[in-house]
Amino acid sequence: MPGIPSFDEYLNSLGHLTAHVDPTASSPEADELKTAAASLAGIAEISRESLSVWASEHPSWIPALGLSVGLSQEKLKNQLNHHLGSSGWRTLAKTRSAELIEVLDEQFDVVRLVEVQRSKTYDFGDLLVARAGTRQTAARAGASGRKVEDEIEDIVRDLNLPYDVRTRFVGRTGRTAPCDLVIPSTSEASIAVAAKGFDSTGSKLTDAVREILEMAEVRTPRQFIIAVIDGIGWKLRQADLRRIYDLWSSGEIDGMYTLASLDSFRKDVESAARLRGFIAE
Structure with a gap:
């Protein structure tokens, strides 16, 4: 029908609606997330290059990077699919780690946020702010x-x-x-x-x-x-x-x-x- 784009053209025109909010606090994590956090804390210098190497060596820990910038697993998958054409963070980390980190840094400032948060001391107020994050996410949706x-x-x-x-x-x-x-x-x-x-x-x-x-x-x-x-x-x-x-x-x-x-x-x-x-x- 004249004037109607293809389905793929329409799909590619979809954009991101919700504004991103930089997180300032962490919440209690499972053992794997704690291990991932400790690994990130042990990197000598946080940069796109060092995070790319880290991602390729630890593909199952990519959700830790997502949480570092305030992305749940679902949000992380949506963003990766939107920018890289795949929601599979393990495969992306193994085969396209530099691109994965580039997206997370350009869109969500992952290098700065990991560097700031990995050495920060958190108090009870920070914990309450982190727990309130799910309500903020629902409001943004x-x-x-x-x-x-x-x-x-x-x-x-x-x-x-x-x-x-x-x-x-x-x-x-x-x-x-x-x-x-x-x-x-x-x-x-x-x-x-x-x-x-x-x-x-x-x-x-x-x-x-x-x-x-x-x-x-x-x-x-x-x-x-x-x-x-x-x-x-x-x-x-x-x-x-x-x-x-x-x-x-x-x-x-x-x-x-x-x-x-x-x-x-x-x-x-x-x-x-x-x-x-x-x-x-």
Whole structure:
């Protein structure tokens, strides 16, 4: 279909949504992590080169480097897959250790953070801060999803269009489906938008696919149904992403965008709004 990129082109346009927060404290670790930490502490000088050698010699300890910069194993896998095309840290450490360390240093400042943290003395307050980290991570995950919602809402508001957010719209034969934004209103939906941004994987991605399938199923011929999807979490759930892409390529939904293609989103929404009389010629 003209104007629709390939699935791989869409996949490559997905970006990282959540902001990184430098950690300043550690938490109690398992024996292997303690051994890895002791090994890092014993390196004479921390540099990209020395960490590359360390990684190639101890491929199973790469999660310790991830934790040094505040990445859980899932976040670490997502980042490696996003930047290096593979989430297998052991294989990467064995075969591409220099690239692995380069990514961790350029994106997360691993050289400085390992050097600072390996010689630091931690107190009880630091321990509490570390334990609070899971709550901060959950908050950032929610913020990443809202980032996509906020971006599309800003565009619709700038176009001076009436809209509702986080609701259900009425479609064929009175059936309803969920949406993150609808123009002009829930009961008189002409344009319905799904906004799904995830940097991590999990059940929310499955729910997102189900919601978009439901939107496509209940739409009327006059309703314009589009999805804005971003975040590197989708790269590990490509089958789910492809199901949405297939809806687009088959014409069951009218558009599929990332944050990088919001200019096209704006043009298409404006065009659909003009067609339906919400913007005067």
